[in-house]
Amino acid sequence: MPYILNTGADVKAMLDKIGVASVDALFKMVPDAFQLQRPLDVPPALTELELQQHMAELAGKNKAADNAVCFLGGGSYDHFVPAVVDAIASRSEYYTAYTPYQAEASQGSLQAFFEYQTLICELTGLDVANASLYEGGSAVAEAVLMAISIDPERPKVLVAESVHPEYRQTLATYLANIQKEIITLPTPNGALDPAALQNHVDDKTLCVIVQHPNFFGNLEDVNAVSRLCKEKGVLFIVSFDGISVGLLKRPGQYGADIAVGEGQMLGTPMQFGGPYLGMMACREQFVRKIPGRIVGQTVDRNGRRCWVLTLQTREQHIRREKATSNICTNQGLFALRTAVYLAALGPQGLKETANLCLQKAHYLADELCKIPGVSLRFKKPFFKEFTVQVPGDVPTLLRKLLDAGYHGGLPLGRWYPALGNCISIAVTEKRTKAEMDGFVAAMKGAIR
Amino acid sequence: MTNNQSTDLLFEISHLGRRCHRLPACDVPEKDATALVPADALADAPPPLTEVGEIDLIRHFVNLSKRNMSIDTNFYPLGSCTMKYNPKRHERLAGLPGMANLHPLQSDASCQGMLAMLWSMQNILAEIAGLDAVALQPAAGAQGELAALLVAAAYNRDKGQTQRTRVLIPDSAHGTNPASAAIAGFDAVSIKSNDNGLVDLADLKSKLDDRTAVFMITNPNTIGLFESQIGEITKLIHDAGGLVYLDGANMNAIVGVTRPGDFGADMMHYNVHKTFTGPHGAGGPGSGPIAVRAMLAPYLPTPIVVKDGDAFKQETNRPKSIGRVRSFFGNVGILLRGYCYIRTLGPKGLRAMTENAVLNANYLLALVKHALDVPHGDRCMHEFVASASKLKRAKRISAMEIAKRLLDFGYHAPTVYFPLVVPEALMIEPTETESKETLDAFAATLLKIIDEDPAFLQNAPHTTPISRPNDAKAFKEPILRWKA
Ligand SMILES: Cc1ncc(COP(=O)(O)O)c(C=O)c1O
Numbered sequence: 042m043p044y045i046l047n048t049g050a051d052v053k054a055m056l057d058k059i060g061v062a063s064v065d066a067l068f069k070m071v072p073d074a075f076q077l078q079r080p081l082d083v084p085p086a087l088t089e090l091e092l093q094q095h096m097a098e099l100a101g102k103n104k105a106a107d108n109a110v111c112f113l114g115g116g117s118y119d120h121f122v123p124a125v126v127d128a129i130a131s132r133s134e135y136y137t138a139y140t141p142y143q144a145e146a147s148q149g150s151l152q153a154f155f156e157y158q159t160l161i162c163e164l165t166g167l168d169v170a171n172a173s174l175y176e177g178g179s180a181v182a183e184a185v186l187m188a189i190s191i192d193p194e195r196p197k198v199l200v201a202e203s204v205h206p207e208y209r210q211t212l213a214t215y216l217a218n219i220q221k222e223i224i225t226l227p228t229p230n231g232a233l234d235p236a237a238l239q240n241h242v243d244d245k246t247l248c249v250i251v252q253h254p255n256f257f258g259n260l261e262d263v264n265a266v267s268r269l270c271k272e273k274g275v276l277f278i279v280s281f282d283g284i285s286v287g288l289l290k291r292p293g294q295y296g297a298d299i300a301v302g303e304g305q306m307l308g309t310p311m312q313f314g315g316p317y318l319g320m321m322a323c324r325e326q327f328v329r330k331i332p333g334r335i336v337g338q339t340v341d342r343n344g345r346r347c348w349v350l351t352l353q354t355r356e357q358h359i360r361r362e363k364a365t366s367n368i369c370t371n372q373g374l375f376a377l378r379t380a381v382y383l384a385a386l387g388p389q390g391l392k393e394t395a396n397l398c399l400q401k402a403h404y405l406a407d408e409l410c411k412i413p414g415v416s417l418r419f420k421k422p423f424f425k426e427f428t429v430q431v432p433g434d435v436p437t438l439l440r441k442l443l444d445a446g447y448h449g450g451l452p453l454g455r456w457y458p459a460l461g462n463c464i465s466i467a468v469t470e471k472r473t474k475a476e477m478d479g480f481v482a483a484m485k486g487a488i489r
Numbered sequence: 490m491t492n493n494q495s496t497d498l499l500f501e502i503s504h505l506g507r508r509c510h511r512l513p514a515c516d517v518p519e520k521d522a523t524a525l526v527p528a529d530a531l532a533d534a535p536p537p538l539t540e541v542g543e544i545d546l547i548r549h550f551v552n553l554s555k556r557n558m559s560i561d562t563n564f565y566p567l568g569s570c571t572m573k574y575n576p577k578r579h580e581r582l583a584g585l586p587g588m589a590n591l592h593p594l595q596s597d598a599s600c601q602g603m604l605a606m607l608w609s610m611q612n613i614l615a616e617i618a619g620l621d622a623v624a625l626q627p628a629a630g631a632q633g634e635l636a637a638l639l640v641a642a643a644y645n646r647d648k649g650q651t652q653r654t655r656v657l658i659p660d661s662a663h664g665t666n667p668a669s670a671a672i673a674g675f676d677a678v679s680i681k682s683n684d685n686g687l688v689d690l691a692d693l694k695s696k697l698d699d700r701t702a703v704f705m706i707t708n709p710n711t712i713g714l715f716e717s718q719i720g721e722i723t724k725l726i727h728d729a730g731g732l733v734y735l736d737g738a739n740m741n742a743i744v745g746v747t748r749p750g751d752f753g754a755d756m757m758h759y760n761v762h763k764t765f766t767g768p769h770g771a772g773g774p775g776s777g778p779i780a781v782r783a784m785l786a787p788y789l790p791t792p793i794v795v796k797d798g799d800a801f802k803q804e805t806n807r808p809k810s811i812g813r814v815r816s817f818f819g820n821v822g823i824l825l826r827g828y829c830y831i832r833t834l835g836p837k838g839l840r841a842m843t844e845n846a847v848l849n850a851n852y853l854l855a856l857v858k859h860a861l862d863v864p865h866g867d868r869c870m871h872e873f874v875a876s877a878s879k880l881k882r883a884k885r886i887s888a889m890e891i892a893k894r895l896l897d898f899g900y901h902a903p904t905v906y907f908p909l910v911v912p913e914a915l916m917i918e919p920t921e922t923e924s925k926e927t928l929d930a931f932a933a934t935l936l937k938i939i940d941e942d943p944a945f946l947q948n949a950p951h952t953t954p955i956s957r958p959n960d961a962k963a964f965k966e967p968i969l970r971w972k973a
Contacts, residue, residue, distance in 0.1 A: 042841040043833050044574055046924040047848065055852040055925060064844045067851055068746055070715035070868065075752040081745050083613050086835025089578050096829070100587025102602030104595070113592040116816055123510045125546060133561035133768075134554035137575050140772040143902050145893065145953035149495075149557035150771035153550065156499045159970040163536045169969050173773070175628035178816035186672065207816040214790070214812035215635075218642050218674025260530050288522055290532045303816070312583070313603055314593030314817025315628065316774030328967065334772065339963035341955040342948070346496070351963040357631070357668035358907070362677040367668035370629040370762065374770025377550075384499055384539050384546055385509040392535040393512045396522065403525055404517035422526045439596065448595055474516040 043086070104443065106311065110476045111448045114426045114467025115256065116177055116205050117314065118306045120284065120394070121471050122382070126308045129381045136374055140334075144349045150373065151348035154336040157380040164286055164383065165300040166293025167322035171333040173376040174368060177280065177303025178208040180319030181250060182215035183332045183366055184278045184299045187323070188248040189221065190330050190365055191276065195247035196222050199238070203228040203255035204280060206456035212250075221247070229459075231257050231419025231428065235265035242269055248276040253292075254285055257453075257465060258402075258426025259419055267296035283307045283320065283379075285424050287388075287395030292322075299323045308382025309375055318372035318379065329355060332366030397470035398425035401477065405468050408481045414488060418463050426467040428453065428460070432488055435464060441487035447480050495552030500971045502549060503539035509546050556954045557771070558901045564927050566853075568872045568904040568916025569663070569711060571741045571763035576833070579766075579826040588825060593817035597802045604801035607821070608794040610828045614778055617740075617839075618757055619748025622786035624793060625778045626819040630738055631665040633758025633777030634705075638673035639811045640756065640781060640788040641703050641732050647788075647809070650730065653702035657731075659688050661711045661908040666736060675702060682910050686712040686865035688722060697729045707736040708752070709743070709870040711908040711916070713850065723753025732756065732785075740764040741920065742847055742871035745840035749780075756781040761820075765827030776823035790814050845921035846871040849928060853919050856932035860939055864911060872918035874911050881913055885943045888913040893957065894941070894949035898934045 047055070052064065061067060068076070087095060111119040130136065134149060141147030141154075154172045161170035174180045185198055198216070200209055202225050213223060226233055226241060233251055242249065249270055253261040263279065270277040279297040284306050286292075292300035304318040305311065323331055329352065337351035357364040386394060402425045409415050414432035431438055435452045442449030450464035457463075468477070522531060541549070558565070565572035583589065591600050611623040627633035638656065645653045656670040659680045667677035678696055681689040687710070697704075704726045709715045716722065723733045735749040735757035741764045743749075749757045761767050761776035781789060791810045792803035803818070834842055847870055854863060854873045861875040877888040892902035892915065904916035919928055938946070950956065 042838050042845075044576065044922045045841055045845050046922070047845055051925045052848065055848055059848075059851045059855045061851075064848055067844075067847050067868070068715075070709075070717050070870070071743070071747050072717060072720060072752075074720065075747045077619075077745065077747055077751065080836035081839055082616050083836050083839065084609070084832060086838050087832050089833070092578065092829060092832055093582065095832070096582045096585060096588070096606075099602035099606050100585040102600075102605070103587045103591055104599040105587050105590040106592065107586045107590055109599070111592055113594055115594050117593050119590075119592070125509060125543060128547065129550040129554075131580065132551065132554045133575070134557045134559045136580075136768045136770050137560035138557045138771040139565065139567055139570055139572060139769045139901070143558075143892070143896065144958045145950050145955055146558040146563075146896050146901060147556075147771070148954050149553040149555065152496075152498070152553055152556070154771075155969075155971070159498075159500065160538060162970045163538055166536070175632065175820075176815050176817070179628065179632070179814065205816065207813060210812045211815055214639060214814055215672065217639060217811065219672075260526060264529055286532070287535050288532065289526070289530055291536060294532065310589045311592050312589050313591040313600065313821040315815075315820040316776075316822050317817075328969070335969055337963040338968035339959045341958050343956050345955055347955040347958050349958045349960055349963050351960070351969075352967060354964075357664035359664070360668070361664045362667035362671040364664065364668040364671075367631045367635055367665050367672055368629070369631045369663075369665050370760075370769075370775035371773040372770075373772030374768070374774060377771070380499075381546070381550060384541055385543075386538070387508045387510075387540045388535040388538045389508055389540075390510045390512065391538060395535075397512060397515055399522065399525060400515050400519050401517055403520065422530070424526070440598075443596065443599060448592060448599070451594055470512060477517070 109443060109446050109448050110480065112450055112466045113448045114465060115451050116303050117311050118467055118469050119311065119471055120306050120469045122308050122310060123385050125385050126378050126381045130374060130378045135377055141350060148347060151336050153377050153380055155338065155348050157376040158336060160380055160383045161320050161322050164283060165322040166291030167300055168325040169328045169331060170322040171331050171335050173372040174319030174321055174333055175372060176315060176317040176319050178211035180301035180321055181208045181280055182212045184301045185212060185248060186366060187299060187330050187332060188276045191327055192247055195245055197246045198223045198248055199226055199241055199246060200250040201226050201228055201233040203232055203257055204250055204252040205256045208280065231259045231421045232261050233266065235262050235269060238266060238269055242273045242275055244273065246273060246275045248278050250278045252280040254282055254424040257419060257428045258423040259421035260424065263295045271296060284395050284398060287391035288399060304375060304379050308378045316372055316375060318375035330365055333368045333371055394470050398468060401472050402427060402468040405477045409484060412485050412488060425469065426465055428463050428465045430463050435462060438487050442483055445483040447483055495549060495556065498971050499539045499541065499549060502545055503541055505540055507540045507542045509541060509543040563899055563901050564923060564931055565901040566903050566917045566919050567901060568918040569738055571918060571920055573766050573920040574922040575766050575768040579829045582829055583822050583825050601801055604794050606825065606828055608796055608801050610824055611794060613831055614759060615780055617744055618780035619750025620780040621783040622789060623778055623780045624789040625824055626790045626814060627777035627779060628815055628820050629775030630758050630760040630777040631669055632814055633779045634665055634669035635672055636790050636814045637734055637756045637758060637779045638669055638675065638703060640785050642673060643788040643811050644785055645702055652700055655700045656702055657696055657704045659706065661910045662705060662707055663711065663736065663738065666705045686714050687716055687718060690718060697725060699730060701729055701731040703732045703734050705734040705736060707739060709739045712865050712874045713869040713872040714865055715870055719752045738763060739871060742843060744843045746843050756785060761823050761827040765830045767823035767826045774820050774823055776820040792818060842921050849919040849921060849923060853917060853928050853932060857935055860936050872916060875915045875917065876911050877913035877915060880939060886939060886946055888915045890946040890949060891915060891938055894938045894946050896950040897952045900931055900934065
């Protein structure tokens with residue numbers, strides 16, 4: 042049997058030692074009535090070679106970013122992953138280790154997570170980061186649960202409609218049975234209007250959530266939103282893009298109290314949606330409310346600097362139903378990837394990556410808008426993603442583009458009925474001028 | 490050979506002006522950033538990340554990796570975590586470009602191979618559970634618990650049973666159970682364990698009424714015992730109008746032998762990263778799909794993969810669904826590894842997996858039970874919980890001391906001080922992928938340790954890269970990031 046080492050002789054010796062006649066006897070605790078009397082109805086076993094062939098066949102039925110140029114975004118991006126990231130993350134000393142509860146046997150991962158936390162603090166301009174959450178959507182929900190435990194009395198959660206629709210759906214699911222009111226603030230102009238927000242922020246408001254750059258790719262007026270929140274003593278939660286802060290102000294610099302974000306774009310392949318990681322950082326004063334694992338520095342008995350999991354009295358294994366979150370397993374391996382990625386880029390590399398995204402996105406937007414009938418849907422500044430209005434039926438257009446070799450954009454009507462004639466297009470540093478010119482030509486052809 | 494380079498922090502080896510990754514020149518006409526975005530949105534400088542060259546970056550993280558124990562280097566009998574071997578073929582297959590480089594929002598037509606795999610995984614997990622429908626979305630076991638409890642709440646709301654506000658949970662349960670219940674809006678009510686480590690039926694009956702929404706049970710439980718009263722328990726819950734939830738963390742003990750749906754569970758989560766060996770990654774990622782009975786299926790989170798003729802598609806329009814618990818499909822990379830594992834084992838292999846997991850645990854138990862107190866009998870499922878209570882009284886050797894000393898011999902420590910119902914708990918789970926020789930050597934070491942000088946043990950470990958850390962200091966004076 043694959044992976045099983047016990048031979049017939051081993052089994053016999055082991056049963057003798059245990060003092061039973063057969064392996065079946067070990068299952069006596071399972072009442073007969075509940076024992077399955079047939080083999081499981083699952084597909085037959087495959088050898089490694091057959092499995093490889095089977096998976097390659099399945100993979101061959103997919104059009105990956107290698108087979109069609111990827112202009113898809115919406116929270117997952119085709120950014121470049123340097124080889125150093127894969128080289129480190131594929132070391133089995135990291136990927137086959139367990140949660141570092143035994144600090145003496147886990148200093149490698151613990152130190153890497155401490156470095157990750159520090160890098161996330163630098164990235165966000167905030168004081169404290171945890172060692173990762175699941176991904177960007179549940180990170181927003183966790184930020185709101187955290188806000189609730191900071192300020193339990195206030196009932197209103199304000200969220201801009203320009204926040205990723207799936208993040209907002211996740212938030213709604215998490216809060217379904219908690220007595221809080223989620224108010225979605227419309228963003229018909231492609232970003233939250235601070236004047237409209239003013240009418241909603243009052244002393245019943247717990248928090249305001251924006252995404253910056255938002256789901257349409259546009260920048261939010263985070264400075265104004267922050268000022269409003271400060272005036273009313275409201276927590277300001279921002280979902281940020283890890284690449285964008287190579288150029289844009291960091292959440293701490295514009296006054297966010299809690300920053301969360303999808304970490305995929307920082308060194309993790311798209312892999313159809315996961316595993317990714319949720320980044321989270323906050324101001325110092327909220328440290329005992331932050332969900333998930335945190336690594337802290339201490340000394341060992343010989344006075345040497347070392348690292349441990351700490352502040353565990355927030356967590357479910359100690360606090361049970363009173364814990365700040367139910368999260369246990371997190372995304373450790375991807376925190377490692379993110380740390381290696383950020384260290385590999387450094388400040389200059391992050392800035393250059395951000396700048397390439399910005400420049401190329403604007404080049405493509407300009408070129409696309411030269412096509413009759415194609416125009417930018419919003420008059421807002423954007424970063425690496427933008428929304429265009431196109432003539433004709435969007436699904437047909439996207440199908441034609443795919444046939445021409447392009448994952449052409451996201452049909453926004455799927456989430457925003459009023460944007461049924463719009464697609465959002467993401468441009469990473471990987472996209473070349475030639476690819477973009479080819480895409481523009483394909484778009485022209487598809488629209489004609 | 491020790492290497493101090495690794496213990497320096499990245500920030501300490503950072504050197505102004507160095508860098509590792511370089512980017513191509515901009516191949517489109519470049520504009521000043523201020524011409525594209527408002528000046529007040531721009532930062533003066535990029536974040537002060539580290540500046541390191543490639544060789545220093547690699548040495549740093551490679552040397553750090555040597556300060557870890559891992560399955561590939563050490564036996565890891567860590568109870569409740571199912572630390573089995575992580576097959577190398579899974580890593581290669583998960584990295585196939587046709588799998589790894591798929592965008593989560595690309596059209597269904599352009600990822601039929603991926604959807605076929607996920608559809609098949611849904612069916613396989615339903616069959617193993619003995620339940621009707623599966624949602625693959627939850628990112629880990631805890632998120633599966635939350636999703637399933639939200640499903641239960643939505644179901645009760647639909648049936649007008651809004652008075653069902655309580656979730657009953659045995660006191661031996663994992664901490665995520667009550668934590669998930671609280672977030673799902675329920676009151677968590679603790680049920681006692683009896684002297685045999687099983688659910689105390691009298692206590693359960695006394696707390697069971699029409700306010701009960703769900704009874705969460707881990708079976709086999711965290712002590713490694715199969716609830717022999719499971720038929721009676723599920724009947725009690727169902728008669729009271731409640732639902733039975735199975736915490737599937739311990740599925741490695743029962744796959745192919747008995748099915749949760751057959752013994753009365755209405756819903757459950759899997760920990761694919763445990764039972765079906767997604768590598769644990771020093772704390773994650775996981776994957777926590779849930780399986781439910783047909784009457785609960787409409788409430789499952791979306792998307793669900795459905796087959797329409799020959800084509801697969803992601804179904805999102807399910808009006809009664811609780812919605813989603815995260816963005817995108819799920820932790821697909823871990824589901825894919827789980828799928829590869831199941832396809833490698835096949836029906837016979839899955840049963841062999843379970844049988845050998847239980848055989849190995851019972852064998853190890855037989856090797857140590859004369860020396861180490863095992864409060865709950867001399868038979869177990871895939872794991873057992875020993876107690877160092879007597880040793881502590883007699884020799885002042887606690888579970889922690891034994892755990893720490895094992896590290897000196899190259900064994901990862903068992904889970905300690907969980908479950909909470911066993912004092913000085915040492916929770917030992919060998920898994921099926923270990924050999925008899927490994928178990929023999931581990932048992933011999935364990936027995937040797939409990940004969941050692943207590944004073945020596947109190948200072949263990951002696952050979953690891955660090956000695957015991959000062960946890961109290963970390964807690965009282967938290968240093969959670971590096972500062973210049
Ligand atoms: C019994 C039990 N239940 C639930 C969980 C939670 O699962 P996860 O860590 O995948 O969220 C675990 C594992 O940590 C467990 O051992």
